[in-house]
Amino acid sequence: MITVRPKIDYDCDVLIVGGGPAGSGLAFHLASKGIKVIVVEAGVFPRDKICGDGVSPIALAELEKMGITGTKKFKKANEIKKVGLFLKDSKAFIDLSKPDNLPFHARIIPRIELDNWIYEAAKKAGATYIQGTRVINYSITSNLALVELKNADKIFSLKAKLIVGADGSNSTIARKLHDRKPQDDYQLLGLRAYYKNVNGPRDRVDIYFNEGGFPGIFWMFPKGENGANIGIAMISKTFPHKPPHIKDLLMTHISNNPDILERIGPGEIEGKIDGWPITFFNAKQKIVADRLMLVGEAAGLINPLSGDGIQYALISANWASKTIEKCVKTHDFTSEALDAYTKQVNQNVGYDFALSDLLVQFPRNKSFTKVWMTILTVMIERAKTDKQYADIVAGIFEGTYPSYKALTGDFIIKSLKQGGIEIGKALTNSLINPSDTINTSIEVTQQLFKLIEDLKAHPKAHLNWVGDTASKVFTVAKHAAKSNPIAK
Template sequence: MQETDICIVGAGPGGATAALHLAQQGIPSLLIDKAVFPRDKICGDALSGKVVSELKRIHPELPERLSQQPVQLPSWGIHFISPAGHKLSVPFKYNYNSAHDTPSGYIAKRVDFDNFLIEEVKKRPEITLLEGMDISSYTRENGQIRLSDSSGSINISTKLLIAANGAHSSFSRHIAGIKQEPEHYCAGLRAYYKNVSGLDQDNFIELHFFKDFLPGYFWIFPLPDGYANVGVGMLSEAVSKRKINLKREMLRMIAEHPELKKRFANAELVGDIKGYGLPLGSKKRTISGDNYMLVGDAASLIDPFTGEGVSNAMISGRWAATQAAQCLVQSNFSADFIQAYDKAVYNRLWKELKLSRQMQRLLDYPWLFNQVANKAATNKALAETISCMFTDLDLRERLKQPSFYMKLLFN
């Protein structure tokens, strides 16, 4: 039996961030993952400005180290293509200069970004990293949580468990009671293509909202060496209700949609089309309890509109480390004491998640989406406002106000 004060299950961005922040305070932790790194993770591969900010919090030099990696591309914004075909281009920073400014975001395959963080983990003597160990059992024993694998060869007892093991975390489902709800869960597919034409020179990511695929969306994210991450996402509730085969629909759009057909004419699918689930942060949940905290996808913190999960995983990992340090100081691992973690995470993220839920519902009104995109294409002030909405939540709050749309429609 191995005993530890803090055990983190899952060494993706959320778990690695928690371990690194603990290490910064001189606090040891045991970090476990069922995979051996580098390993693939099905994702859109976009790293927002929030990811860059969280890297800085771990170490001020980390964003610069990432920018020097050949596995990434700097990204300067998002193209939203409305159901009517209007392109709404939203730079992450208005009036940016790609030749001189520091990028606000990046695009990198998760196999590379996650390994980038793991290399930082391996530099820290405070972190014991165990790879290739699949924890399958969690039991309570003498006021602690006991972890073991299916063979019984791994036995760990911990005062505090940080569960950061993803959307399909057995601990989240069976111990923490987090349920998979179709109205708060998104189904997605991801594929890698080479030689897709028409990619943006400043590596804007593309979100296409085709009329015959709503409320789903189709994305194209450029990657180094001529590759692109291509995929689709749709609420599980809609997939089930409409009996949609996502893979068939994705391939149909690539083959038949006039714009995509042209751009994919000489493109080559590299590898398989893979599916995954995204537990959305569109409702508040209890994400901690006696002796444990949930982090990232295990806590269902994915943005309902953009599908982004990496930054929210890192934010929750940072707050988990803060709470863990307090638990050790106070020798208190009770649910009541750890509830401060839930408050901290939702204090940081809930307003943003709630607004993204409102934006997600905009897809139920494609004519309104078309109007917003069409006006913004010809109105510089509106385009700048929408750009700022990605970093200014007070501005984004306007999306909830009917007066915002009334002005769009009649001005």
């Protein structure tokens, strides 16, 4: 049978919405294969993006494939060889081993530079950019994706064979596809402040936990000679109490934590403190449809445990380019053809993201914050003395170690053993200082009462939490049963 294709004057094969790491990464791969690409970007490069600026070894390996790692500027970026973990008096300083199969240690690269490097590489490969322009709508027919753009007061449209949403956590394309805005069950809120004139070291990132700021993580990442990126990422939806305003949490942490104060030294804030949502993976939502695909954070490709997303933006761009190349050759842009990309995403990160989503679900319940402080203290104490254990903990935060791989008997037994050692220390201490035992008993009793009061005051919130947790356990179990995750 001969298929007659209508003659349409397409402006490009693929129109990519957003020129961040996902959009420009995809533009690079497609243009390198001779596919006609237009990237529509709301900003104008070089443009900033609110971020911790931590670029993991996996992300750097993707940049190497794009020829971006040979420059003097890349070599100057802070190479991260150590991570500090802090919770009250528990502190661990872990030497980061470079993963064997990856070319670099993690680096801190301000997004105003990183995204510009990827944009330059994509342009050099042949991609066309339309900057300072937003995509405001699109429609799909059997023959084309018609995309509506707005530049200042001018509205115009372009015709493409395929539209790709790479427009980040608040994606216009994903909202229309899912017919809803991102849900707060699948969001973190992030806040970033740049500092100048801080103390060293230049090669260590620090992560801080504290009870008031939980379930959130604070960081201090070195930037350049004497700058720093300091911030917080916090789970948006918590039970039964709402978290306090994250700007207050960040400022309280910076003013009161002796470890960060020592590192900031004479440093001062540079520019504005800015926030941005982080949207993570909801396996129930589609990431492809006829003539449409989502990549990077528009597809929710973020690890909710660490907030790490640059590596998934770059990797998903690479996966998507392989599927799109085939679709361009076969002129088939149906959702069935594009689904090869969905399968690749599910196979590689589905299990890990489902498990991370479940792990994030537990600390959402703020009635158990004290328990989490104990678990984190146990992990930090173990990481001090056990290099293999420390590598796993650091790898999970760095995004090089999938969380499902940590679920080995060895890791769990070591954590439990350390828990036993901590209890032993507390018991010994109570024999030496009986007054401490009384204080601890009072504290435990107070916590129990608080928990019972919380349960009585917010029964519905706790029930909802139990229901959500059960559903997430079920999702993880499904993945565990059927998945054969490809090791990163």
